[in-house]
Amino acid sequence: MLATVARPSPESDPFSPPGIALEASALMGLRHLARRGTGATTRGRSGLPGGLVTRRRGRGTEPDDVRPWAEGDDVRHIDRNATARTGTLHVRTHHEERDRAVVLLADFRPSMLFGTRRALRSVAAAEALVLLGWRIAGDGGRVGLCVAGAEPLALPPRGAGRGMAALCQGLARGHAGALAAPLHDDPPLSPILEQARALLPAGGHLVLASALDSPGDDFSERLAALAERISVSLILVSDAFERIAPPGLYPYATPDGRRGTARISGRARPAPEDRLAACARLGLACLRLDTETGPEGFAPLMERLDAVL
Template sequence: MQYASSHPEKLPEHTDGVTLTLNELLQYKSQTVRWLPPGKSLWSQLSGQHHSRQKGRGMNFSEVRKYQPGDDIRSIDWRVTARTGKPHTKLFTEERERPVILYLDFSASMRFGSVLMLKSVQMAHMASLISWLATTQNDRIGAVLDSGTQLTELRPTSRNKGSLQLLHTLTEQHNDALQTSQEEQQPLEAGLKALQKLCPKGSDIIILSDFTRYSPDDKTILSQLRRHNQLQFIHIYDPLETGNTRYRGTEKVTNNNSVRWLNFSALSTRKQLEQAFLRGQNDLQSLCASLAIPYYSISSAQPLISQIVGKTE
C-alpha cells in the first residue's frame, strides 16, 4: 500500500506528496536563516527545547609568537611570557569545515503515506533543509542514497554544488523508484557499510529512515561509525503505523517479510499497530541511548517547517 492522500491546502509549495521536484527541495534554502547562529539550533527545535543556541565553530591552536600591539590581551600565553620574560600571544585558526554525510532511505517501506505525503518525500524535504544549512555554514555535504535495491554514494562536496548534486540525484532516483515493481530489499547493513567507506573521520553522519530494515546485528557497524564520527537518527514515520487512521476498510499490508490483511475498522487492529510501533520505537531509542546517538522523529502527516517550528510553540 503506497499512496498519499491529497490535501493540497496543507502541502508545501510545488509538492504533490508523491513525486519529487527540484523546485520543492530548492525552497528550503531560504529557510536556513531560522537556524543559523546566533539563532536556535535545528536540533534543539526537533527536540522541542526552547532558547537552546547552536554551537559555533571551534578554534584550533596554531602557534605562539611575540606580542604585537593590538593583540587581544586575553590571548597572552602567560607560561611562555614568564619563561622568556617577553609577552607572547597564542594564535588560533578557525576549525576546518566538517563533512556532513546523509544516509537517505527511500526503500519500499519509505515510499508509503496515508495522509499528506510519502515518508520518502518528507525525508527528502528534511534532507534538503539539512544540506542547505550545511552549505550555508561552509560545510561539505555528501550522501549515501539507498533505494532498497541500489546504493549511490556522493562524496562530500562544498558550496552549492554539493547540495545541488545531492538534490538532483535524489529527485531522479526517487521518482524512478516509484515506477519500479517491488523487489527484494537489501538489508540496512549494506548501506551502513557504504557509509563506513565514504565518511572521513570526524564526519557528522545523519541517518534518515523509518528503520524497518534495521537488525540488532547492525549495532556493531553503528558502534564503529560512532567511534570516529558524530551520528544522529531522524526517524520518519506515518500515522497509520501508529494505529492513528480514519480508514475503516480492510487492506493488504506488508512489512517486507510477510503479507497479511488488516481490518482497520477493528479497534483491536489499531491498538496492535500502536503497540508494535511503540515497541519498535522504544528499541530504536534504547539503541541510540546505548551509543549516545541523538534521536529525533518526524511525521509524514504535516509539512516539515510547521512541524519543526510547532515543536517549540
C-alpha cells in the same frame, strides 16, 4: 508496508501528485525555510562554520586570540605586531581547524514508499534532510548524500549551492528510481551505512533518515560499532497510520496493479518512541519526524538537530 499508490491509468500518472513525486526544484526551494532563525546564533555556538564542532583552543592552524607570553609558549607563535606595540612579548593562540562534513543517508527502500497523510515517508525524509543540508551548507559546511534504494547513490561532501544542487538532484533521481522499481523485500541497511561512512573525513557526521522497517539482523550491532567511530544522528520518520491505526481490514493497491486486503490486529512493531530510545542508548542523537507536519514543521526540528551535530 506497501506503497499506497494507485494503478497507473492513461489519464494520470500515479507517481506525479505532490507527496508522492519528489522534484529537485521543490527541494531547492526549501532553502528559505532552512535559513530562518540561523546566522549569528549558529556561529556563536560553534565558533566554526557548519555548526558541527565545538570551538577548541590549542595549537591548531586557525588564529584565535593574542595574549601575553607565558612560560612554555612556543616561540614560533610570537605575535610581532602586538609585541612591538606593547613592548612585551605576546603570542597568538590558535584553535583546531577540523573538516566540517555531513553525509545525509536517505532510506528509499520499498517500506519507505508508504504514506497516509500529506506525503510518503520517503518524501518527508528527503524534505527534512534537504532542510538540514541547507543549514549546514549555508554556514560553510559540506554536505554529501547516500541513497538506500533501487538505485544506490553516493555523493561525496561538497559545499555551497553547487553541492546542494547535486544533492537535490540526487534525491529526486533516487526517489524516482525507487518508485519505478518492482516491489521487493527491504534490503538490509548495514551495507549502505558502511558506504556512507567511507565518504566521511575524520570528524564528519552521518545523519540517517528512516522509519527503520526491516533494517537487517545485524543493524543494531553495526550501528553501535559505527557510533563508536563517528558521530551519528537518526531522523525517525513516522506516519500517522503507524501511531494510531485501529484494528481492521485495510485495502491496498501496488504500482504493478496488484490489489488486496491487509488485516491490522494491533501494533506489529515497536512504537516510534521505543525505537528512538533504543537508538539513543547506542549513542545517537535522535528525533521523530511526523510526515503530516510538512516542511514548515520540519524546519525547527532540523534547527534543533543542527545544534547538536
